[in-house]
Amino acid sequence: MSNVAVANRYASALFQAARGKGTLNQAVEELKAMKEVLKTTPAFAKYLANPKFTKEQKQQFIQSSFQGTLSLEVVNTLRLLVDRKRTDILVPMIDKFVALSYEAQNIAEATVYSAKALTEEEKSQIAQVFAIKVGKAQLLIHNVVNADLLGGLKIRIGDRIFDGSVKAQLNRLERQLVTGTR
Incomplete structure (x- = not known):
């Protein structure tokens, strides 16, 4: 099995x-924090994958390390992954869990590329407008500043891209002028 x-x-x-215990949002936040720990502390991932340490040492x-900071379900899942020597799937498992959670709550993540950093008010307005366009109850906005953009926004929600950048608008105008349509 892959x-x-x-x-x-x-x-x-x-x-x-x-979901059964009603701790879905808490688990999402905990797993996102765990993913950040794995990204920022490569020694932790190496420790979990190192065969020199026993399963018992890793579980201990x-x-x-995480007792009291992570929920029992998350800690037990981590311990189970160590027991089954499956710590290599931790990041994909976290990504899938977050996707399942967001789908169940009708939430989507959006990456907004802009020429300058967006304010919280601008993020909120974008979330309201585009949540309706993609049929979601809520959008979680992640802003990426792209100096290559002259102006406007480029928004990626799942596999959909809404390109309202100045460059895209100029390209559309050029195509209309070339084809003679308005």
Whole structure:
């Protein structure tokens, strides 16, 4: 079985457990924090993958490090991944869990590329307008400043892209002028 399929199964099991206990949002935040720890602390991921340390040592480390800061479901999932020697699927499992959670809550993530940083008010307005366009109850906006943009916005929601950049508008105008349509 591929790692993606295995990651999806673990994510689905954790999703069912967290939803059953009503801790879905908490688990999402905890797993996002865990993913950030894995990205910023490569030694942690190396430790989990290192065969020199026993399963018991790794589980004890997880228990002592995360007990009280992470929910029981998340800690138990981490311990299970260590027990089954599946820590390599931790990041894909987190991504799938977050996707399942957002889908269940009718939430989508949007990446907004802009020439300058957006204010919270601008992010809120974009979220309101584009949530309706994509049929979601809520959009979570992540702003990326792109100095190559002259102006306007480029918004990516899932596999959809809304390009309102100045360059895209000029390209559309050029096509209209060339073809003679308005």
